[in-house]
Amino acid sequence: MIRRLILTVLLTACSLSLAATKDGLIVLDDSEKGKTIGQLKPAYVDFGYRKSPRVPMNEIVARYRQLILNAPDLEVRIKALHRLLNLEALFAEQSPDGFMDESLWKVAADAYKRWLDAYPSDPDRDMYRYQLARALDMLGKPAEARRQLQQLVAESPRSPLATESWFRIAERLYSEGKWGEAERAYRSVLRAKDDN
Amino acid sequence: MRRLILLLLCLPVWCAQADEPDMLLYGQARFAALTERPLEVLTLLENDHTGATHIDNDFHNEDHVLAIEASLRLGLADQAIELADHLLFTARKESHKSKARLLKARALAQQKRFDELVRWLEKSLSHLKGDMRDEAWFLVGRGYTETKRLADAARALSRISKGSIWAAYGYYNLALKYAQDDPDPSRAWVALRVAAALAGDTREGQALRDRALTVAGNLALEVQDPEKAAQFVKAVRADAMEAPSAIYLYGMSEAQAGRLRTAVRTWHRAKKYALYMPGVAETFQSIAWAYVQENLKGSAIDAYLEAISVYEKEQQQTRQLLDELRQKGFLELVRAARAEQKSTDWFLNTELVNNTPRVMFVNALMTDAGFFGQVTELLQIRDMASSLEANRRKLAILEDAYRRASGGSTRQAVNKIDRLEQRLGQLIARRNDLVGAYKEALAANDFARIGSESLLKARKRLDAVVAELKRLKGVLPGPTYRELSRRAIRLRGRLVWEDMAGMDESRQSFADRIKVLDGLIASMRDSISRLRERARNGRVHFAERMQQIQRMRARADATGDRLQRVLKTMDQAMTTEAINRLEQHLDRMARFHVRSQLALVNLYDALAVAEYAPERVRENQR
Numbered sequence: 023m024i025r026r027l028i029l030t031v032l033l034t035a036c037s038l039s040l041a042a043t044k045d046g047l048i049v050l051d052d053s054e055k056g057k058t059i060g061q062l063k064p065a066y067v068d069f070g071y072r073k074s075p076r077v078p079m080n081e082i083v084a085r086y087r088q089l090i091l092n093a094p095d096l097e098v099r100i101k102a103l104h105r106l107l108n109l110e111a112l113f114a115e116q117s118p119d120g121f122m123d124e125s126l127w128k129v130a131a132d133a134y135k136r137w138l139d140a141y142p143s144d145p146d147r148d149m150y151r152y153q154l155a156r157a158l159d160m161l162g163k164p165a166e167a168r169r170q171l172q173q174l175v176a177e178s179p180r181s182p183l184a185t186e187s188w189f190r191i192a193e194r195l196y197s198e199g200k201w202g203e204a205e206r207a208y209r210s211v212l213r214a215k216d217d218n
Numbered sequence: 219m220r221r222l223i224l225l226l227l228c229l230p231v232w233c234a235q236a237d238e239p240d241m242l243l244y245g246q247a248r249f250a251a252l253t254e255r256p257l258e259v260l261t262l263l264e265n266d267h268t269g270a271t272h273i274d275n276d277f278h279n280e281d282h283v284l285a286i287e288a289s290l291r292l293g294l295a296d297q298a299i300e301l302a303d304h305l306l307f308t309a310r311k312e313s314h315k316s317k318a319r320l321l322k323a324r325a326l327a328q329q330k331r332f333d334e335l336v337r338w339l340e341k342s343l344s345h346l347k348g349d350m351r352d353e354a355w356f357l358v359g360r361g362y363t364e365t366k367r368l369a370d371a372a373r374a375l376s377r378i379s380k381g382s383i384w385a386a387y388g389y390y391n392l393a394l395k396y397a398q399d400d401p402d403p404s405r406a407w408v409a410l411r412v413a414a415a416l417a418g419d420t421r422e423g424q425a426l427r428d429r430a431l432t433v434a435g436n437l438a439l440e441v442q443d444p445e446k447a448a449q450f451v452k453a454v455r456a457d458a459m460e461a462p463s464a465i466y467l468y469g470m471s472e473a474q475a476g477r478l479r480t481a482v483r484t485w486h487r488a489k490k491y492a493l494y495m496p497g498v499a500e501t502f503q504s505i506a507w508a509y510v511q512e513n514l515k516g517s518a519i520d521a522y523l524e525a526i527s528v529y530e531k532e533q534q535q536t537r538q539l540l541d542e543l544r545q546k547g548f549l550e551l552v553r554a555a556r557a558e559q560k561s562t563d564w565f566l567n568t569e570l571v572n573n574t575p576r577v578m579f580v581n582a583l584m585t586d587a588g589f590f591g592q593v594t595e596l597l598q599i600r601d602m603a604s605s606l607e608a609n610r611r612k613l614a615i616l617e618d619a620y621r622r623a624s625g626g627s628t629r630q631a632v633n634k635i636d637r638l639e640q641r642l643g644q645l646i647a648r649r650n651d652l653v654g655a656y657k658e659a660l661a662a663n664d665f666a667r668i669g670s671e672s673l674l675k676a677r678k679r680l681d682a683v684v685a686e687l688k689r690l691k692g693v694l695p696g697p698t699y700r701e702l703s704r705r706a707i708r709l710r711g712r713l714v715w716e717d718m719a720g721m722d723e724s725r726q727s728f729a730d731r732i733k734v735l736d737g738l739i740a741s742m743r744d745s746i747s748r749l750r751e752r753a754r755n756g757r758v759h760f761a762e763r764m765q766q767i768q769r770m771r772a773r774a775d776a777t778g779d780r781l782q783r784v785l786k787t788m789d790q791a792m793t794t795e796a797i798n799r800l801e802q803h804l805d806r807m808a809r810f811h812v813r814s815q816l817a818l819v820n821l822y823d824a825l826a827v828a829e830y831a832p833e834r835v836r837e838n839q840r
Binding site (some may be wrong): 054055056057058059061062064065066067069071072073074075076077078079082083085086088089093094095098101102105109112113116162 | 229448451452453454455456457461464465468479480482483484486487512514515516517520521801805808809812813815816819820821822825826827829830
């Protein structure tokens with residue numbers, strides 16, 4: 023990504039007149055003038071061990087929350103969400119209420135939807151859709167959540183998340199009293215189990 | 219601009235003149251061209267054209283060449299083509315025709331009419347020689363490159379003379395096309411190597427070589443060839459525009475080769491460059507990333523914290539610049555940056571450019587040839603507007619001076635006429651008094667009234683003596699009184715005698731005095747009449763001058779208003795462009811900032827998890 027950015031800058035076709043001026047942009051010490059990059063003496067850097075600071079978990083959670091709520095970059099939001107959800111799972115015993123709240127779930131649902139719209143060929147699409155279903159469930163929208171799971175199993179029948187998704191679909195349909203559809207969903211779970 | 223074309227095209231071909239005026243004009247225009255003032259070149263050639271012909275007049279033809287070049291500098295390719303066609307038609311010398319051919323080709327390239335460009339040069343190339351021929355082959359190569367006929371482009375470039383920088387430019391452009399179209403960078407590398415080898419050691423050539431080497435290094439990293447990448451980017455000059463990119467790529471090549479600590483040492487070298495330049499922001503993150511890879515988490519945290527702080531500062535400064543741009547516009551930003559640069563020269567020599575964001579940003583924009591051209595044009599129009607404004611002020615002062623002079627002169631003339639008329643009245647009254655007295659003297663036969671002053675005085679004294687004698691009649695002894703009375707009568711008789719004797723003389727003298735007075739009166743009337751005429755003429759003269767000045771002021775006002783509108787439009791356009799670029803930079807910094815924050819919290823998170831729940835981590839690992 024970064025290299026592509028640099029390449030874009032460099033690949034600007036050469037016009038007949040090159041840069042007008044570089045004064046005020048490149049400032050070199052006298053010892054560096056007339057030298058090439060390869061001739062520059064590498065900077066001295068101390069690679070000695072430094073003790074890492076101890077940061078309490080609530081501060082880490084606060085920092086993730088901050089990124090999830092405010093980061094303009096969608097990818098960063100989603101990465102922070104994933105990590106916070108992982109931490110929630112890891113520290114479930116110490117923090118039974120979890121680290122997520124409704125505002126974060128709303129952001130999560132929005133972020134996953136936008137990601138799925140923006141990157142239709144993302145290989146991790148099943149995982150993002152699963153997380154979207156989960157966020158919708160947490161926001162009290164079970165029907166929308168079920169639709170997302172149904173889309174997941176339709177789009178990615180071989181996904182590692184497909185069996186779990188069928189099971190959740192079946193449970194939801196059962197609770198809605200849709201016995202026939204629930205039965206078909208449960209059979210899909212069993213079929214997947216047999217396949218495995 | 220259209221007027222310029224019209225004027226040049228309408229020159230009568232039969233009108234031969236000496237070329238001296240054109241020589242002077244050429245000198246002026248050439249100086250303007252060499253000092254990067256294309257607008258002034260066109261203005262000079264439009265306003266001061268000599269009306270000469272192209273025959274036996276090298277300078278007139280050269281003026282056309284300058285006009286075409288200036289038009290191209292201002293992006294007026296249509297105008298350049300019209301002028302080039304005209305020059306081709308009218309010029310007699312082959313040298314002028316050759317220049318016109320090449321300039322037309324440049325104009326076609328500027329308009330991206332590459333098929334036409336190639337066709338035009340195919341029939342023109344046989345007429346071109348030396349450097350012009352090399353440039354023409356470069357343009358043919360460019361035409362083929364842009365139309366994706368890369369083999370033809372390579373053949374065209376091979377026709378360029380050895381040692382010409384045009385070949386280097388051509389191969390560089392060809393290499394970029396190869397790089398875009400071919401996943402295998404081999405052909406691009408060859409073209410870039412050739413470009414670098416042919417670039418020469420001029421400043422322009424060195425800059426081109428730095429670019430070529432940086433692109434080549436980047437391509438090598440793309441295909442995971444770090445040793446080759448290092449070979450290329452190591453040769454980039456440390457004071458090149460591409461230096462920070464090259465340092466970043468050099469560090470990347472070390473990292474790809476597994477020498478992460480060397481990479482960190484290398485990347486530290488890029489920290490001193492402005493964050494606006496490509497490669498600088500990347501190095502801050504890369505250093506932290508390398509520390510993580512080296513399992514130096516404490517150093518990585520410090521590096522991320524430093525990166526975050528740098529990106530935050532850059533965002534803050536960029537926002538300030540954006541506010542400034544939105545409030546004051548681009549022109550004011552350039553003015554402030556120029557002033558700041560002058561005052562910070564000493565500082566720039568020893569410290570980071572990052573601390574003067576305004577200067578850095580303006581200078582970075584100036585490195586873009588397109589933007590630089592627009593700024594040059596904008597500044598020239600601004601200078602024209604300032605010059606016009608100064609002249610408008612001078613005209614206002616002149617008008618005021620005329621008004622004052624006109625008012626003062628009229629007042630003075632009126633006062634003088636008043637005074638003269640007053641004096642004339644007095645003279646006429648005096649003359650009338652004299653004439654009246656004369657008539658009375660004639661009527662009373664008393665010429666003493668018009669006699670000499672001494673006789674009149676003597677008579678008055680005698681009258682006084684007689685009156686005194688009468689008063690003393692009772693006091694004086696009889697004989698004395700009688701004697702005195704006799705003497706008084708004798709004296710009066712004598713006075714009358716003298717009066718009679720001088721009567722003719724007195725009458726003549728009296729007539730003379732009246733004549734003198736009449737002459738004076740006539741002369742004074744004449745003077746008054748002349749003065750009145752002059753005052754009237756003076757008012758007309760001033761009024762004409764004032765009208766002239768007012769007309770000039772009206773024209774200057776209209777031109778000034780037009781210039782201000784043009785200036786405002788251009789300033790707005792450039793402000794918008796500058797804002798766009800700054801916003802892009804701000805977005806870029808925001809992305810780096812937030813990613814560094816994420817990386818930092820990931821690090822904190824990993825350390826915390828390792829400390830608080832190592833078993834759970836192992837359980838959850840897939």
